[in-house]
Amino acid sequence: MRIERVGVFLMTIGLVWVAAPAATAQTGGQCDFSDVPGVVWWGTENQLTMNRLASYLAPVYWFSPDEPLMGSTEGRTIMLPQALPFEPAPDGPVVYYQFEELVSAANSEVTPYSRAPDQNNSIVDFEAVYSLRLSFFAYFESEVGVGAHQHDIEATEFKVVILRSDGDYLRENSAAQCAERNYVVIVTRITAKAHGIEWFWNVIDTDPDTRFPMFLFVEEGKHGLSTDKNSDGYFTPGYDVNRYTNDAWGVRDIIRGGTLFTGGYESWMTKVRQPEHRVFPPLPDDSPLVPRLARRQDYYTGGNAVYELRPFPSASLAEDDPGLYHFMHDKDVPNWPKLSERSDVQGLVDWVEEGAAVKSLSIAFMLNGSPNPNNDGDIGFSFAFPLFIVKNMEAP
Numbered sequence: 082m083r084i085e086r087v088g089v090f091l092m093t094i095g096l097v098w099v100a101a102p103a104a105t106a107q108t109g110g111q112c113d114f115s116d117v118p119g120v121v122w123w124g125t126e127n128q129l130t131m132n133r134l135a136s137y138l139a140p141v142y143w144f145s146p147d148e149p150l151m152g153s154t155e156g157r158t159i160m161l162p163q164a165l166p167f168e169p170a171p172d173g174p175v176v177y178y179q180f181e182e183l184v185s186a187a188n189s190e191v192t193p194y195s196r197a198p199d200q201n202n203s204i205v206d207f208e209a210v211y212s213l214r215l216s217f218f219a220y221f222e223s224e225v226g227v228g229a230h231q232h233d234i235e236a237t238e239f240k241v242v243i244l245r246s247d248g249d250y251l252r253e254n255s256a257a258q259c260a261e262r263n264y265v266v267i268v269t270r271i272t273a274k275a276h277g278i279e280w281f282w283n284v285i286d287t288d289p290d291t292r293f294p295m296f297l298f299v300e301e302g303k304h305g306l307s308t309d310k311n312s313d314g315y316f317t318p319g320y321d322v323n324r325y326t327n328d329a330w331g332v333r334d335i336i337r338g339g340t341l342f343t344g345g346y347e348s349w350m351t352k353v354r355q356p357e358h359r360v361f362p363p364l365p366d367d368s369p370l371v372p373r374l375a376r377r378q379d380y381y382t383g384g385n386a387v388y389e390l391r392p393f394p395s396a397s398l399a400e401d402d403p404g405l406y407h408f409m410h411d412k413d414v415p416n417w418p419k420l421s422e423r424s425d426v427q428g429l430v431d432w433v434e435e436g437a438a439v440k441s442l443s444i445a446f447m448l449n450g451s452p453n454p455n456n457d458g459d460i461g462f463s464f465a466f467p468l469f470i471v472k473n474m475e476a477p
Contacts, residue, residue: 112259114251115369119287121294122368123246123257123265127208132201135178135390137266137370138215138239139362141294142176142388143309143354145301149225155357159386161299162219162360166405167398174360174388177218180418181238185209187422194420200392207264211423212242218393218412225302234408235306237297240270270324271295275305275332283307283331284324292377294362294370298332301352307332312377314354360386393417 114123122137142162144151150161164175183205185193193209205213221233244251246263257263268291273283285291285308296309298316310321316332333350356378364371396409 112246112257112263113369114246114255114257114263114265115373116257117251117255117265117267118289119267119269119291119293121266121268121370123263124367125261125263127264128204128206130201131178131180131203131205131392132390133365134205134266135180135215135217136363136365137368138241138268139176139178139294139364139390140217140237140271141296141312141362142174142219142299142360143296143314144299144358144360145352146355146358147301147352148299148358149302150221150223151358156384157386159358159360161221162388163222164391165220165394165399165409166222166402168391168394171389174386175220175391176362176388177220177391177393179216179218179393179412179414180205180213181216181414182214182419182421183210184212184421184423186211189422194418207243210243212240213418215239215241216393216412219299219304219306221304224304230404232402232405232408233304234412235276235299235304236274236412237306238272238274239268240272242267242269268293268295271308273297273306273308275300275307276303281305283322285310285322286324288323294364294374296359298351298354300332300336303333303336305332309354316351357384360388363387363390 112123114120144159144161148161150163151159154160160174162174162176164171165177168175183193185191186209189209191206191209193206195204195206197203216236216238219235219237221235223229223231224233244265244267246252246257246259246265251257251265268287270284270286275281275283283306291310292312296312298307298309300306307316308321309316310323318331322331331351335350359378364374393413394409395415396406396413399405399409
């Protein structure tokens with residue numbers, strides 16, 4: 082079973098787990114990888130600053146027309162998401178990023194990451210890094226509705242692979258023809274961690290219909306996030322979220338009123354989004370997403386707010402505010418990023434599958450320990466039912 086999954090994965094993303102060979106010349110022609118599902122950038126540069134790399138991947142935030150913190154603002158005047166209260170006051174919206182993990186091949190002779198005093202200027206080297214996990218955080222000073230409280234931080238995780246244009250997969254599955262090696266950044270999965278509760282995460286695996294930059298619904302008043310795969314402003318279960326669709330929370334604007342509706346998602350729970358309530362990422366000028374986004378979104382050429390990207394600070398800076406510290410400490414990766422190595426295909430598969438098992442709302446099969454041929458671990462069953470957001474709680 083696991084061998085079959087290895088084969089499927091390698092065929093899907095074409096990531097050969099060996100040290101990268103020296104760049105080789107390829108047939109000249111149009112070096113365009115826009116036909117590759119999940120692609121957000123490609124280029125010959127192997128070293129990018131963290132801020133620049135995060136900017137290529139950053140999502141669009143789409144608010145309900147009745148978001149309480151938005152008031153009567155729209156377009157360029159929207160100031161959401163907000164800066165953390167201990168940081169300098171911004172001129173516009175702010176979103177935070179955190180590279181949680183960089184994965185490289187074992188025994189690589191290239192340093193995958195070089196830290197700078199300003200984390201924005203730290204360097205990621207694609208000669209060494211094959212995959213990574215990157216999270217974006219949206220902060221709101223308060224939320225309303227069921228379980229209202231001060232401070233709210235909502236997270237979205239991107240799983241990303243970096244392929245080489247002279248590797249077998251891209252040569253066989255893309256029409257691009259490049260004169261020299263290009264590094265191609267591809268998103269494989271996005272997890273909008275609705276309310277921070279694992280049972281309800283909204284997860285989408287990239288497919289040919291997935292558009293980037295990814296649009297994220299922001300739940301009215303509560304700010305839980307969900308993906309909008311085709312950026313049409315309508316949430317469609319099984320399409321905008323395609324993993325764990327029975328448990329996925331979706332986006333439920335109706336709980337802003339203080340009533341918690343149990344059961345599965347229904348379309349009437351979400352208000353239709355309007356173009357003037359989108360907040361865009363600071364896409365670099367050379368992003369291949371800019372012209373495509375401008376063609377699809379009339380407002381992108383100047384009618385919407387654009388947020389600032391900042392590195393996610395240490396939770397220790399919020400120690401004087403226990404409420405804020407709780408939200409930050411839960412998400413903070415000390416001295417990020419974590420550097421990981423994978424020495425073989427099995428290690429890569431483990432990385433890909435990590436986080437794929439989400440606890441169910443019913444009977445769950447439980448396996449403790451790391452199974453191997455000589456140890457099956459402890460096996461049992463658990464009856465699980467999540468306590469939602471009457472009080473803010475994390476999945477155990």
